[in-house]
Amino acid sequence: MAEQSKYDVVVAGLGPAGTVALWHLARMGFRVAGVDMRSWSDLWGKPCGDAIGAHHPREAGLPELPGKVVKNRVTAIDIYSPGETTRYRVTGEGYIIDRRAFGEWLLRDAIDHGAEAMLHSFVLGPIIEDGRVVGIRVRRGSRVEELRASLVVEATGFTRVIRKKLPREWMVSEDIEPTDYEVAYREIIEYEDYRVEEPSVIRIYLDQEAAPGGYWWFFPESETAVNAGLGVQNGKGYPNPQLLYRRLVERHPLFRHRFRVRTAAGAPLPTRRPSNTMVGPGVVVIGDAGYTVNPLHGGGMGYAFRAAYFAAKAFEEAYNRGRVDEETMWSLNKNYMDAIGARQAALDVFRIFLQRLSNDDIRFGMEKRLIPEQDVYYTSTEGDIKLSALEKASIVLRGLRRPSLLAKLKTVADYMRRVKSHYLSYPETPKELPRWVATLEEIYREYRARIEG
């Protein structure tokens, strides 16, 4: 018989999503425990580009970041077309963070506020009784323990240790299509004889040959250290990202200088619309486990933070109502879809279009500024293409006799709006979810048929 303990909430996985959930719940005064297989020395250790918009921690109710968490301050993002013939500069405040220091800062504070953290411990799976999740099974050393709670937070990232073991008939168990995620690889390099120009500007390179269905990046941590890597669309038979990265390093001038590799690793990341529901009986799924990454640029930390914040607030409300179930936790879905999910879903529509474009089309689109430079931030955050941009694009494309690209761009803008408005009328209760999902899937089927035609 496994040992048992009882909590208000148990958090599986202490990456960005799980730690922020634990931090809020502890500060709200709940009896909460978090479990992660990593230790203090590699907390939040999954490979990442480490870039985050400055607004994200604020919007997730976190305090000002201490200096030890910020490696570099970002002032702009440069986006290069294939062949680097065109460069867009999008200004905005951000950071390159030290993930381990960030995780440690929050986790120590959560512990100071009463949370229990079980590191070096493996989540084995959910405990399901009477049609709901009532806890998780954890291996700590040679012992297996049962941690029971009113709510389990699934935050194990893309591995989805809990989610994958939920009954298929629960809508929260929704799986991911192979082409709806990327496989990414990154290295942190230290130059020995080179200083990066404009180290406060992070760079994204669009190139379907170097990084098919994704992009490659060059994010300076300082004048001499850089987080560089690439993401490739999964499920298309493209070469693996590490191999593609090696090819890039061999040919791109940025890697012609002498450098040493401080660390190297790869991981998958979801790049689709958020889960149809993040709420199930006795369980919520947040962060990468809930597919909350921005489908366009693959940034996921900020949205993991927000989903965690909404989850903690939903739990507080449910607890105060004396009942923790799908209905009382539903505000997590409602709040996330309204604030973020609707825009992410629209960006998913855009992502599907972009991944099908050739290098020629991307280069052409950027050179002709079909989406003007000043609208890139708006489109990538709002999930919308401005009408004024479309009108200008129509004139350009008609003049250049590219009617099929024009028709496609209009279709994309139209479906971005349809999907967004569908998310903005997200169901008020779990009962209405199946109908809402059926309509969503129909919109996607129609869209894919039109874009592929």
Ligand SMILES: Cc1cc2nc3c(=O)[nH]c(=O)nc-3n(C[C@H](O)[C@H](O)[C@H](O)COP(=O)(O)OP(=O)(O)OC[C@H]3O[C@@H](n4cnc5c(N)ncnc54)[C@H](O)[C@@H]3O)c2cc1C
């Ligand atoms: C190469 C790469 C580059 C990226 N670049 C950026 C970027 O620049 N900016 C950005 O915002 N996002 C980026 N992302 C995405 C971002 O890293 C994720 O969205 C974010 O880490 C999600 O946080 P999470 O807590 O949901 O999951 P994770 O960070 O994956 O954390 C999950 C945690 O669960 C633990 N866990 C898993 N299984 C078990 C188990 N069985 N038992 C115990 N513990 C377990 C893991 O140890 C881990 O600590 C990138 C992703 C990749 C792969």
